[in-house]
Amino acid sequence: MAFGALLTLGTLAAHADAIDSLETFVKTVKSGRAAFTQTVTSPPREGQAARTKTSTGSFEFQRPSRFRFVYTKPFEQTIVADGQTLWLHDVDLNQVTARKQADVLGSTPAALVAAAPDLAALRADFDLKAAPDADGLQWVEATPKTKDGQLAAVRVGLKPGDKGPELAALDIQDSFGQRSVLRFSQVEVNPSLPAASFQFKPPAGADVLRQ
Template identity: 65%
Template sequence: MHLLLKSSVLGLALLCGAVRADGLQALEQFLRGTQSGQTSFTQTVTSPLRQGETVARSKTSSGSFEFLRPDRFRFQYTKPFEQLIVADGQTLWLHDVDLNQVAARKQAEVLGNTPAALIASAPDLKALSAVFTLSNAPDRDGLEWVLATPRGRDAQLQSVQLGFKQGQLAVLDMLDSFGQRSVLRFGAMDVNGRIAAERFRFTPPAGVDVVRQ
């Protein structure tokens, strides 16, 4: 499954101040104030229309997400198929249960300009701005939005939009270079709770094919 669509990372709850924050302020609060989180998610991937099509093709999946900043996270897809993505700080592991296959890549080589960098890696807006051009986007659907555009010319992403509601990251909306859109909607986040480091360690199960890239 396309790694970009699975890289997608993390929602969490942040307290709002007395003054209503815009999207960039909410993102800055998130980057500075959240060290760990756990939540559920639903992801809808919509493909661009092909010639002759009048209705876009879409797929929906769901699961759970955990992260421990600055560089560890775990996506557990449970429906409609089981998949697991684990970043342990050095290696990004993708276990496709149906294919009985594990793909392993150096984490630093694949996360620089992905949504995971927006959520799990950068310590503040200044650091994030080295990889993305950031700006406030118009409010819509009751959310405050940030638009993030990758600076790299070879980026697989066209853009990422982050939607916040009452200080909580509620939606991550990604458009890739092929026109495919992936929208992750997050549930309530357990913020800064204790998560065992073992949750971000992965050992390929016996008998699976391991592909190192």
């Protein structure tokens, strides 16, 4: 067998492992908790350099379809999916937006890591392709099958853990050229999470917008 063919087979095997790791993660990690740092890079405008902003917070999820993002810096914001409704609370504005979860969650990065019960459910909404390993992580590229949303593509970065593959990063590209990279740390796999983590009640006096 030619050396080039061996390299090709080796690359394919490595890529297959990335898809296998994502499948194992979805099957075996039923809940999780982590801290995150998110860096958003906006495309450069004419005569200006690209702009970046960094946020930090915490993330919890309970499969299927329940998760909680809490942004603490630089601005406080909470996003909760309770299985029926996706809530977004902007603390500074004291404004809450409520959307029917089934209408907005399918082709989103959250669906990849927290909502889908299995790989078949992901394949219903995304074209999945293994990408080359980088930064010590296995990467899977997911492209939404529907082209009318804001999400262009997302890469899921996984690393080996004591209990199987762990979520390490999300690299998200939207249709406007904006890139958002989330790096996860202090990852806990299958912790027991209270039901209250995925419940949300608009605070008194908040302006509630239902869409």
